[in-house]
Amino acid sequence: MHITVNEEKCCGAGQCVLLAPDVFDQRDEDGIVVLLTPRVPAGQEAAVHEAVAVCPAAAIEVRA
Amino acid sequence: MTTSSGVVVVGASAAGLAAAEGLRRSGYDGPVTLVGDEPHPPYDRPPLSKQLLAGEWPPERLSLRSARDYTDLDLRLRLGVPAASLRTSAHLLHLADGSRLPYDTLVVATGVRARMPDGSAAGAGTHVLRTLEDALALREELSGHPRLVIVGGGFVGVEAAAVARALDCEVTLVTGGDAPLTDVLGETVAQVLAEVHREHGVRLVTGSRAVEVLRERGRTVGVRLATGRVVPADAVLAGVGARPNTEWLAGSGVPVGDGVDCDVCLYAGDDVWAAGDVASWPDAVSGERLRVEHRTNATEQGQAVARNILAGRASATAFRTVPYFWSDQYGLRIQVYGRTRGADAVHVVDGSTRQRRFTAVYVRDGHVVGALGIGMFRPLRALRELVAAHAPWPAAHAEAAVLDRRG
Numbered sequence: 001m002h003i004t005v006n007e008e009k010c011c012g013a014g015q016c017v018l019l020a021p022d023v024f025d026q027r028d029e030d031g032i033v034v035l036l037t038p039r040v041p042a043g044q045e046a047a048v049h050e051a052v053a054v055c056p057a058a059a060i061e062v063r064a
Numbered sequence: 065m066t067t068s069s070g071v072v073v074v075g076a077s078a079a080g081l082a083a084a085e086g087l088r089r090s091g092y093d094g095p096v097t098l099v100g101d102e103p104h105p106p107y108d109r110p111p112l113s114k115q116l117l118a119g120e121w122p123p124e125r126l127s128l129r130s131a132r133d134y135t136d137l138d139l140r141l142r143l144g145v146p147a148a149s150l151r152t153s154a155h156l157l158h159l160a161d162g163s164r165l166p167y168d169t170l171v172v173a174t175g176v177r178a179r180m181p182d183g184s185a186a187g188a189g190t191h192v193l194r195t196l197e198d199a200l201a202l203r204e205e206l207s208g209h210p211r212l213v214i215v216g217g218g219f220v221g222v223e224a225a226a227v228a229r230a231l232d233c234e235v236t237l238v239t240g241g242d243a244p245l246t247d248v249l250g251e252t253v254a255q256v257l258a259e260v261h262r263e264h265g266v267r268l269v270t271g272s273r274a275v276e277v278l279r280e281r282g283r284t285v286g287v288r289l290a291t292g293r294v295v296p297a298d299a300v301l302a303g304v305g306a307r308p309n310t311e312w313l314a315g316s317g318v319p320v321g322d323g324v325d326c327d328v329c330l331y332a333g334d335d336v337w338a339a340g341d342v343a344s345w346p347d348a349v350s351g352e353r354l355r356v357e358h359r360t361n362a363t364e365q366g367q368a369v370a371r372n373i374l375a376g377r378a379s380a381t382a383f384r385t386v387p388y389f390w391s392d393q394y395g396l397r398i399q400v401y402g403r404t405r406g407a408d409a410v411h412v413v414d415g416s417t418r419q420r421r422f423t424a425v426y427v428r429d430g431h432v433v434g435a436l437g438i439g440m441f442r443p444l445r446a447l448r449e450l451v452a453a454h455a456p457w458p459a460a461h462a463e464a465a466v467l468d469r470r471g
Binding site for chain 2 (some may be wrong): 009011012013014015017018027028030031044049050053054056057058
């Protein structure tokens with residue numbers, strides 16, 4: 001599974017970081033999402049899908 | 065879930081979409097129908113008072129999913145048609161166009177609508193800001209650089225004030241409090257933000273109640289305050305709160321108070337569940353009844369309802385959340401976890417209110433109930449843990465208090 005994030009859409013809510021801290025982080029200056037890895041780590045699939053669903057800006061996409 | 069009527073979600077909203085998507089994600093393959101009174105597929109509301117109003121984003125950008133996504137999700141969309149009434153005994157939803165939809169399970173996600181001040185009506189230069197059409201109408205109005213009077217000191221009002229100033233409109237904001245947002249953020253933080261608004265040229269009329277929107281020859285010309293004073297206006301935005309869309313549930317047996325009265329699992333009885341702004345539920349710990357109008361709450365509750373529908377009533381789990389919302393004003397991002405309203409003390413933890421870059425915790429009865437950050441993303445996330453744990457204060461962060469104001 002391949003993850004992409006849209007920094008333009010990101011609103012800096014940080015919900016993704018709370019759910020999958022090994023995959024997502026936030027920039028210090030404005031809270032915009034930082035993708036730590038485009039590949040979903042083993043065992044993190046559910047957390048990443050949850051992050052996609054809960055993102056208030058629909059800024060995260062996961063493709064098979 | 066063996067019969068064929070499936071799940072009908074009333075409200076093509078963030079909450080309704082999350083419920084529908086949650087069902088599919090968990091493997092539910094029965095029919096799922098999403099009914100909405102607006103003509104649009106689910107869209108995002110927070111940008112309405114921010115990027116859309118400012119003209120930075122086109123309306124299309126607010127769509128939460130693409131047309132392709134709805135096909136992939138196999139959702140039936142019934143848009144532009146409000147729900148009219150519900151017969152739970154027959155498991156039938158009646159729509160305003162006269163059609164009827166049978167269901168096995170119903171999800172109420174009909175949200176809220178903007179209130180108007182008593183005796184006032186929208187139109188002719190008087191606006192509310194809840195729907196895409198509301199926002200586009202206000203945006204059009206602001207392009208003529210009117211003298212804008214905002215009635216109400218809530219988030220919609222202050223965000224619109226910031227945008228209107230950026231668009232070079234003359235802005236007066238009328239609020240009953242000592243500053244906008246005082247009741248929700250407390251005096252310390254509200255005063256910091258009020259100062260920012262003043263610096264940007266917003267005239268704040270505090271401690272005042274607007275009683276009437278004045279019109280002459282069919283146009284909005286001003287706002288009369290309780291004191292009798294008249295504030296002249298070319299346009300008025302009423303940001304005085306919202307009320308739940310529950311009228312269509314009258315006589316259905318679905319319990320309605322301030323919203324749909326659910327249990328801790330968001331279940332309202334008779335195979336009806338509720339999610340989002342319209343749902344009221346008792347907090348799993350305190351028992352206090354909550355109803356939250358936040359964007360992230362809509363998604364979380366929609367997902368929770370989907371899980372509980374599939375689990376079945378006997379295995380349904382209580383909805384638990386740390387509420388979160390954010391606000392953008394003049395390039396400042398304000399983020400809040402938990403519940404700041406009703407706190408009895410606010411403590412600044414990091415940073416400085418003077419620099420408008422700080423975090424603060426909200427304490428009630430000796431426990432952390434909320435945390436706020438302006439421009440401090442990582443430190444705020446750490447404080448979220450204290451909110452989630454309902455941590456005792458000051459024991460949880462004894463050295464941190466820089467400021468302690470009762471209010």
